[in-house]
Amino acid sequence: MAKVRTARRAEADGVDGSPVLANSLFRRAIRGWAGYTGVGWPAASPDAMTPEAVVDGIVLLKEDHKTVEKLFKQFEKAGEDAHVEKRKIADKVIDELTTHTWIEEKIFYPAAREAAPDTKDHVLESIEEHHVVLWMLSELKDLDAADERFDAKMSVLMENVRHHVEEEEKEWFPEVRKAMGRNRLTELGEQMEAAKNKAPGEPLAVPSAKH
Numbered sequence: 604m605a606k607v608r609t610a611r612r613a614e615a616d617g618v619d620g621s622p623v624l625a626n627s628l629f630r631r632a633i634r635g636w637a638g639y640t641g642v643g644w645p646a647a648s649p650d651a652m653t654p655e656a657v658v659d660g661i662v663l664l665k666e667d668h669k670t671v672e673k674l675f676k677q678f679e680k681a682g683e684d685a686h687v688e689k690r691k692i693a694d695k696v697i698d699e700l701t702t703h704t705w706i707e708e709k710i711f712y713p714a715a716r717e718a719a720p721d722t723k724d725h726v727l728e729s730i731e732e733h734h735v736v737l738w739m740l741s742e743l744k745d746l747d748a749a750d751e752r753f754d755a756k757m758s759v760l761m762e763n764v765r766h767h768v769e770e771e772e773k774e775w776f777p778e779v780r781k782a783m784g785r786n787r788l789t790e791l792g793e794q795m796e797a798a799k800n801k802a803p804g805e806p807l808a809v810p811s812a813k814h
């Protein structure tokens with residue numbers, strides 16, 4: 604499973620090579636900068652590069668959100684009959700969101716609740732939103748891209764995910780950042796980065812799908 608995921612992730616860097624790939628290379632570069640915390644610009648110069656990756660957990664999640672948003676834009680730009688291209692984009696969306704919801708549910712959400720108990724309702728609502736998204740991903744996996752329901756299902760999925768991301772980023776992640784502080788967020792970032800390769804490839808294997 605890990606090998607398949609690694610291959611799929613490499614491929615997920617871009618449908619046609621473009622901004623998603625550039626974004627990904629930038630991310631890898633900045634993670635190598637010692638002192639980079641995800642807040643503002645790196646404290647150290649690029650000369651101080653170390654092999655050790657430093658990544659802030661909330662920055663990591665927001666980067667995932669950006670990757671998915673880029674795929675959504677590519678999907679929206681694809682022609683009505685571009686079934687092969689749309690199938691490829693949808694598969695990448697399924698892969699990215701399955702991994703993302705999994706690391707949030709396994710690592711970030713429980714840690715957020717513990718550090719900032721007032722976020723409990725937001726976390727519970729987010730899990731319900733994941734539930735809906737994961738079932739839609741599972742349906743999209745088996746739906747022919749030429750089926751008349753395919754674009755409609757992708758469109759509702761995109762609406763749901765955009766709404767969910769906006770709530771995470773604007774309504775409660777800032778509260779979690781304040782409660783956790785830099786060291787804890789870095790620790791979580793490292794845990795989530797490492798856990799990505801262990802995420803399931805199947806949307807319904809993410810815990811909230813079965814709740």
Ligand SMILES: [Fe+2]
Pocket residue numbers: 704707729733767771
């Ligand atoms: Fe989420």
Ligand SMILES: [Fe+2]
Pocket residue numbers: 664668703707768771
């Ligand atoms: Fe998220």
